[in-house]
Amino acid sequence: MDTRWLEDFLLLAETGSFTRSAELRHLTQPAFSRRIKSLESWLGADLIDRTTWPTQLTPAGELLRDKARVLVGELSSARSQVRALQAADAATLTLAVPHTLSFGFVPRWLAEEHEAVSEISWRLLAHNVHDAVVALAEGNADLMLCYHHPRHPVELPAERYQALVLGSETLRPFTRQLPDGTAEWQLPGEERLPIPFLAYGPNAYFHRMVELILQRSPEPAALQRCFETDMAEGLKAMVLEGHGMAFLPHSAVQRELAAGQLALAGDDNWSLQMEIRVYRDARRELPALDALWQRLAQRYPAV
Missing domain, CATH: 3.40.190.10 (Periplasmic binding protein-like II)
Incomplete structure (x- = not known):
C-alpha cells in the first residue's frame, strides 16, 4: 500500500472534490481517481459514496479518515526524526x-x-x-x-x-546522415513516401513539445509513426540505426553531429526552444x- 494514497484520501475528504484534490496533488484527475480506487481495492471497501453529489464518504471512509489522520501524522513525525538523524x-x-x-x-x-x-x-x-x-x-x-x-x-x-x-534547450528533428553528408529524411516529407516517425509516448513532456512543433509548422508533415518510447536516448539509438526520424534535444546529439552520424531533418520552422x-x-x-x-x-x- 502506497502511503501517498492515504494523503490523497485525506485531501479528498477535506475538499470534497476530485478535481480540486487532483490539482493540489499536481496530478491529472484520472490519475488521482486511480489512486483512490487503488486504496479502495487494497482495503476491500468503498470509501466514496458515488451515488451522491457532492462527494461524500461512506461509513468505511469516515472510519478510515480518523485512522489515517493519526497514521499519516505519525509517519510524518517519524520521517522528520529520521531526517534529523542525518543532519x-x-x-x-x-x-x-x-x-x-x-x-x-x-x-x-x-x-x-x-x-x-x-x-x-x-x-x-x-x-x-x-x-x-x-x-x-x-x-x-x-x-x-x-x-x-x-x-x-x-x-x-x-x-x-x-x-x-x-x-535553454532546443528540440530539433534529426535523422541518420548518409555517406554524402545529407540527411536520410527531410521534413515535411511526401505523402507517397511518409517519413518513419520515432515518437515520444503520451506521458513524456517532449510528446507535448513535438505536438506544438507539428501544430505550428508551415505545412503538414507526412509522418508514419513506427516506434514510441518516453526516453530521448532510446529514440536517438533508433535514429542511429536508421529506423527513421525523431525530435531530439540538441544537447543530447552534439557528439553524434560532430562525428557525422546524425543530420538535421528540417530547418528552424521545425524546432522549439525551452x-x-x-x-x-x-x-x-x-x-x-x-x-x-x-x-x-x-x-x-x-x-
Whole structure:
C-alpha cells in the first residue's frame, strides 16, 4: 500500500472534490481517481459514496479518515526524526531531474559549477517530469531541474517555490546522415513516401513539445509513426540505426553531429526552444542548500 494514497484520501475528504484534490496533488484527475480506487481495492471497501453529489464518504471512509489522520501524522513525525538523524550529512543534496537532463545537462552543469558545488555530495533521482515535480512537492528532493515552455509550464506556486533559469534547450528533428553528408529524411516529407516517425509516448513532456512543433509548422508533415518510447536516448539509438526520424534535444546529439552520424531533418520552422529551470521549496531550510542557492542566484536570472 502506497502511503501517498492515504494523503490523497485525506485531501479528498477535506475538499470534497476530485478535481480540486487532483490539482493540489499536481496530478491529472484520472490519475488521482486511480489512486483512490487503488486504496479502495487494497482495503476491500468503498470509501466514496458515488451515488451522491457532492462527494461524500461512506461509513468505511469516515472510519478510515480518523485512522489515517493519526497514521499519516505519525509517519510524518517519524520521517522528520529520521531526517534529523542525518543532519551530519547535511552536505548531501537530492536532485530530482528528468531522464534526458540527467544524461547530458546535469554532468556538464555540475562541472561548470564546480566551485559552487565542490563541497556538496549529490543524490540523483531520475524521473519523468511529473514524478520529478512530485518528488520536490513531497519533500523527497531538495532541488528539481526541468524544462519549461509557456504553453506547457510546470505550475508551482511562486509564493512557495523559487526558480532560476539555468539555460535553454532546443528540440530539433534529426535523422541518420548518409555517406554524402545529407540527411536520410527531410521534413515535411511526401505523402507517397511518409517519413518513419520515432515518437515520444503520451506521458513524456517532449510528446507535448513535438505536438506544438507539428501544430505550428508551415505545412503538414507526412509522418508514419513506427516506434514510441518516453526516453530521448532510446529514440536517438533508433535514429542511429536508421529506423527513421525523431525530435531530439540538441544537447543530447552534439557528439553524434560532430562525428557525422546524425543530420538535421528540417530547418528552424521545425524546432522549439525551452528553458531549463531549477526549483527549490523556499520553506526547506538546509545550510548546504541555502548556501548553494545564494551562489546560483548571483549567476542565473530568477523567474
